[in-house]
Amino acid sequence: MKGLYVSPSPHRASDNSTAKVMLMVIIALMPAAMAGCVFFGPRAALIMAVCVVSCVVFEALCRIVMKKEQTVSDLSAIVTGLLFGMNLPATAPVYVAVIGSFVAIVIVKQLFGGIGQNFANPAIAARIVVMLSFTSQMSGWVKPYWYSDFVDAETSATPLAAEWLTFSENGANYKMAPFTLGEMFFGETGGCIGETCAAALIAGGIFLMIVKVISPATPVAFIGSFAVLTFIYTGSPVETLYGVLAGGLMIGAFFMATDYATTPITTKGKIIFGIGCGVITFVIRTFGSYPEGVSFSILIMNLLTPYIDKLTRTVPFGAKKAERSGN
Amino acid sequence: MNKLNGIKLRHDKGTKDCETAEFPLPKSVIVPMSQHMGAPCECIVQKGDTVTLGQKIGDTDAFMSAPIHSPVSGTVTDITDFLLANGASCKAVEITSDGNQTVCPDIAPPEITDRQSLIAAVRESGLTGLGGAGFPTHIKLNYDTVKTPVDTLIINGAECEPYITSDYREMIESPTDIIEGILLVQKYLGIPLCKVCIEDNKPEAIKLLQAKTEDMNSIDVIPLKSSYPQGAEKVIVYSATGRIVAEGELPVHQGAMVMNISTVASIYRYSRTGMPLVSRRITVAGDAVTKNAGNYFVPIGTRVSEILEFCGATEAKKVLYGGPMMGICLYDTDQPIIKNNNAVLAFKEGKMPETTACIRCGKCVRTCPFNLMPLAIESAYKAGDVEELKRLKVMLCMNCGCCSYACPAHRPLAEINQLAKTLIPRK
Numbered sequence: 053m054k055g056l057y058v059s060p061s062p063h064r065a066s067d068n069s070t071a072k073v074m075l076m077v078i079i080a081l082m083p084a085a086m087a088g089c090v091f092f093g094p095r096a097a098l099i100m101a102v103c104v105v106s107c108v109v110f111e112a113l114c115r116i117v118m119k120k121e122q123t124v125s126d127l128s129a130i131v132t133g134l135l136f137g138m139n140l141p142a143t144a145p146v147y148v149a150v151i152g153s154f155v156a157i158v159i160v161k162q163l164f165g166g167i168g169q170n171f172a173n174p175a176i177a178a179r180i181v182v183m184l185s186f187t188s189q190m191s192g193w194v195k196p197y198w199y200s201d202f203v204d205a206e207t208s209a210t211p212l213a214a215e216w217l218t219f220s221e222n223g224a225n226y227k228m229a230p231f232t233l234g235e236m237f238f239g240e241t242g243g244c245i246g247e248t249c250a251a252a253l254i255a256g257g258i259f260l261m262i263v264k265v266i267s268p269a270t271p272v273a274f275i276g277s278f279a280v281l282t283f284i285y286t287g288s289p290v291e292t293l294y295g296v297l298a299g300g301l302m303i304g305a306f307f308m309a310t311d312y313a314t315t316p317i318t319t320k321g322k323i324i325f326g327i328g329c330g331v332i333t334f335v336i337r338t339f340g341s342y343p344e345g346v347s348f349s350i351l352i353m354n355l356l357t358p359y360i361d362k363l364t365r366t367v368p369f370g371a372k373k374a375e376r377s378g379n
Numbered sequence: 380m381n382k383l384n385g386i387k388l389r390h391d392k393g394t395k396d397c398e399t400a401e402f403p404l405p406k407s408v409i410v411p412m413s414q415h416m417g418a419p420c421e422c423i424v425q426k427g428d429t430v431t432l433g434q435k436i437g438d439t440d441a442f443m444s445a446p447i448h449s450p451v452s453g454t455v456t457d458i459t460d461f462l463l464a465n466g467a468s469c470k471a472v473e474i475t476s477d478g479n480q481t482v483c484p485d486i487a488p489p490e491i492t493d494r495q496s497l498i499a500a501v502r503e504s505g506l507t508g509l510g511g512a513g514f515p516t517h518i519k520l521n522y523d524t525v526k527t528p529v530d531t532l533i534i535n536g537a538e539c540e541p542y543i544t545s546d547y548r549e550m551i552e553s554p555t556d557i558i559e560g561i562l563l564v565q566k567y568l569g570i571p572l573c574k575v576c577i578e579d580n581k582p583e584a585i586k587l588l589q590a591k592t593e594d595m596n597s598i599d600v601i602p603l604k605s606s607y608p609q610g611a612e613k614v615i616v617y618s619a620t621g622r623i624v625a626e627g628e629l630p631v632h633q634g635a636m637v638m639n640i641s642t643v644a645s646i647y648r649y650s651r652t653g654m655p656l657v658s659r660r661i662t663v664a665g666d667a668v669t670k671n672a673g674n675y676f677v678p679i680g681t682r683v684s685e686i687l688e689f690c691g692a693t694e695a696k697k698v699l700y701g702g703p704m705m706g707i708c709l710y711d712t713d714q715p716i717i718k719n720n721n722a723v724l725a726f727k728e729g730k731m732p733e734t735t736a737c738i739r740c741g742k743c744v745r746t747c748p749f750n751l752m753p754l755a756i757e758s759a760y761k762a763g764d765v766e767e768l769k770r771l772k773v774m775l776c777m778n779c780g781c782c783s784y785a786c787p788a789h790r791p792l793a794e795i796n797q798l799a800k801t802l803i804p805r806k
Contacts, residue, residue, distance in 0.1 A: 056709060059731060060708075061705050062704045063703045063708070063731070064388070065731055069735075070735055070738055070788055072787065073787055128738075168736045169736070365755070366750040367750060368750050369383065369613070369623065370628070370775065372625060
C-alpha cells in the first residue's frame with residue numbers, strides 16, 4: 053500500500069483557529085458596540101463600519117503589495133477596526149476614521165510583520181495618533197440620545213473632563229459627581245462610542261474569560277491596582293468607583309490590555325503588565341495634563357512586554373536550578 | 380490531587396468492549412532484530428533453518444537489549460536489511476509459517492527464587508515495555524537497590540491516548556495476571572507499596588481491580604483524572620506520588636518504578652508458562668477501519684498490511700503505530716508489528732490543518748505538562764540560538780504533542796522541539 057501521508061506526531065489538532073479566537077472577541081465586543089449605537093445613534097454605527105471596512109481593505113492591500121499570503125480571513129483586521137471605531141467619538145469625521153485605520157493596520161501591524169508581530173496594540177496606537185493629530189475633531193463629545201441633530205446637539209463633557217460640583221454645608225465640604233454611578237455603569241455619558249457602557253464591556257470580558265480566550269489576570273490587576281491607588285489617594289469609595297467606570301478603563305482592561313501579540317505570555321507577566329497599566333493610568337489621570345491615561349498606559353506597557361516576558365518565564369518541571377542561569 | 384498541565388482529548392475508545400480475539404495466523408512474519416530501546420540483537424538463525432514457536436532467534440551480549448523469539452513455527456526464508464518505521468535500520472528475519480505452531484521443546488516455566496533469578500527470567504522472556512517506549516524490562520528491574528532504593532511500584536494503566544484500549548482489555552480480561560505480576564515483582568524486588576494508576580474514564584477497570592485487591596494492603600488502585608498525557612512516565616509519578624523526577628533523573632531516583640500494566644501481567648504469564656513474548660494484544664481502530672475494529676492477539680512480525688486487509692482499511696490515507704498523539708506514521712504497510720506496538724490506527728484523512736502565524740496566545744505554554752515555552756523555543760530554534768534553547772530546557776520535552784494540538788495557528792511546535800534538541804550537543 054503506497055501513497056500514505058507521513059508526518060510527525062501529533063496527528064490530531066484541536067478545532068481551534070485564529071479566526072475562531074477573533075470571532076469570539078468580535079462577539080464579546082458586540083454588546084458594547086450596540087450600546088454605543090443606542091446612545092450615539094446611526095453615526096456611531098457608521099464610524100465603526102468605516103473603521104472595520106478600512107482596516108480590512110488596508111490589510112488585504114498590504115498583503116497583496118507585500119506579496120505575502122492573504123490573512124484577511126483570520127478576522128483580526130475586523131477586531132482592530134471595531135476596537136478602533138469604538139475608541140472614536142461618534143462625531144469624529146470619516147477621514148479621521150480612515151486615517152486611524154491606516155495607522156493601525158499599515159504602520160503598526162503590517163509593517164512590523166502582520167498578526168502576532170506588532171509591538172504595540174494597533175487600535176491603541178491609532179487612537180493616540182488621531183487624538184494628538186486631530187484634537188479638536190476628536191473632542192466633539194455629545195450627550196447620549198442627542199444624535200438626531202449633531203449640529204445642534206448639546207455637547208457634554210466626558211466623565212473624566214467634567215467638573216465635580218463642590219459645595220459647603222454646615223461647615224463641611226461636599227463634592228458631587230457630574231454623573232451618577234448608574235449612568236456611568238450603563239454608559240449614559242459622553243465619551244467614545246464603545247467605551248461608555250461598563251456593563252456591556254464587563255459582560256463581554258466575562259464571556260471571553262468563560263470561553264478561555266483571555267485570562268482574568270490582566271483585567272483584574274489593571275482595574276484592581278487603579279482602584280486601590282485611587283482609593284488611597286481620594287479616600288472616597290464613590291470617587292474610586294467613578295474613576296473605575298469612567299473613560300476607557302473598562303474597554304482598555306478587558307479588550308486592549310489582553311491583546312495577545314502585545315502583552316506578556318505568562319500569568320505572572322500579565323499581572324505585572326496589568327499593575328503597570330493601572331499605576332500609569334492613575335498617575336496620568338491624577339497628575340497629568342490629559343484627563344485620560346488608559347491608552348498611554350497600555351502603549352507604554354506594550355513597549356515593556358518583551359522585557360516582562362523575559363523576566364517572567366515559566367520554571368520547567370523538574371529543571372535543575374543550578375543550570376537555570378543567565379536569564 | 381497532584382495535577383500537571385495537559386489537554387482534554389476526545390477519547391474515541393469505541394473498541395473498549397471488544398473482547399480480544401486471536402488474529403488469524405499469517406503465512407509469514409518479518410521479525411526485526413531491533414524492537415526495543417537499546418542495542419539490536421544478533422541474528423542467531425540462518426536462512427533455511429527450521430524454527431519453532433518461542434525459539435530464540437536473536438540475542439546479544441549488549442547490556443541494553445532484549446532477546447527476540449520466533450513468533451511462529453516454520454522456516455527462515457530470508458534475512459534482510461530492514462528499515463524500521465522510526466527510521467532506524469537493522470536485520471530482519473522472515474519466517475514462513477508451517478501453520479502448526481509447534482512449541483519449542485526448551486520452553487518451561489522459569490525457576491524464580493530471588494531477585495537475580497527474576498531479572499534473569501524476565502530477560503529470557505524478551506519482555507520490553509508494552510506501553511510504547513519499548514524499554515527492556517529486565518534493565519528496569521535491575522536498578523541499584525543501594526543507591527536508588529524503590530519504595531513504590533507504579534503500574535501505569537492510564538492509557539491516555541485516544542482509540543487505544545489494549546491495556547483496558549488486559550485489565551478487564553486478565554486482572555488476576557496483573558495482580559499476580561505485581562505481587563511477584565514486589566516480592567522479589569522488595570517494593571513495599573504498589574499504586575495501580577488508571578484514568579477515571581475506565582470506571583469498570585478501576586472497580587474490578589479495586590475489588591480484586593480489597594484485602595491487599597500493599598496494592599492501591601487509584602483513579603487518575605482523565606487528562607492527556609497522564610500516562611507519561613514523569614507525569615504519572617507526579618500524579619501518583621507528588622514526586623518530581625528532575626532533569627536527567629529516572630523515576631528510581633525518586634524511589635519509584637513505573638511499569639505498564641500489560642507488561643507486569645506478561646511477567647506473571649511468563650513465570651507460569653515460560654512462553655516468551657511472541658505475540659501481543661493490539662487495538663485496531665480509526666475511521667478508515669470498515670470492519671472488525673477491535674482488539675487482537677497478534678503474532679510479533681505480522682505485517683500491518685494483513686491487519687488492514689482483515690479490518691477493511693486498505694483505503695486508509697494515514698496509518699499509525701500507536702495513538703494519534705505520539706504514534707508513528709507508517710510509510711509502508713509491509714512494516715511488521717513489533718513488541719512495543721499497542722495499536723494500529725488507520726485514518727481516511729492524512730493532512731493536518733494549514734499552519735498560520737503565531738498569535739502569541741500562550742496556549743502552548745499553558746498546556747505543556749512540563750511548563751516549557753514552545754513559542755519561545757520556536758523563535759530560538761529559528762535563530763539557531765543554542766544557549767537560549769538550553770535555558771528554555773528544550774531537552775525536557777517528551778514530545779507529548781499538547782502544544783501542537785492546542786495551537787490555534789496549528790504550528791508544528793512539538794516537531795520543532797525535537798529538531799531543536801538536535802542542536803544541543805550531547806554531553
